[in-house]
Amino acid sequence: MATNLFQPPKFDTDLFVAAQKRNVDAFTGASQIFADGLRALAQRQVEITQASMKQFMTDSQAFLTSKPTEVKPADMAGKVKSAYEAAVANAQELGNIVVKAQSDAMNVLNNAAVANFDDMKKVTVAS
Numbered sequence: 001m002a003t004n005l006f007q008p009p010k011f012d013t014d015l016f017v018a019a020q021k022r023n024v025d026a027f028t029g030a031s032q033i034f035a036d037g038l039r040a041l042a043q044r045q046v047e048i049t050q051a052s053m054k055q056f057m058t059d060s061q062a063f064l065t066s067k068p069t070e071v072k073p074a075d076m077a078g079k080v081k082s083a084y085e086a087a088v089a090n091a092q093e094l095g096n097i098v099v100k101a102q103s104d105a106m107n108v109l110n111n112a113a114v115a116n117f118d119d120m121k122k123v124t125v126a127s
Contacts (some may be wrong), residue, residue: 012122019116026112037101048090050111055083080088 059079063071 012104015110015122019119022112026109030108033108034101037097040054040101041097044094044097048094052086080117
């Protein structure tokens with residue numbers, strides 16, 4: 001009788017499973033990219049800290065071994081200015097490392113999302 005009035009659409013399970021695998025792969029890849037970025041950030045912070053401490057020790061030693069008449073305010077101001085400029089450059093560099101890691105990870109996720117949108121149009125096949 002009325003058994004054929006409603007036909008549910010066919011569902012492409014293989015395509016759906018492939019899309020979900022793509023999601024897992026994208027999240028795994030993005031996580032790895034971000035973890036690598038954080039590792040690079042930490043490594044660079046260590047390098048900056050070591051260089052800063054070395055410079056501080058050199059400057060301190062020079063200051064402590066100099067005679068009071070040899071210490072010139074202009075020289076000290078120059079050292080302070082150089083240290084400030086280095087700190088700003090280091091902060092920008094560290095920020096760029098984070099932004100690059102975030103951007104690269106988001107590109108992986110965005111590419112997977114776009115591909116999934118395209119595939120989801122095909123998941124339900126008209127009968």
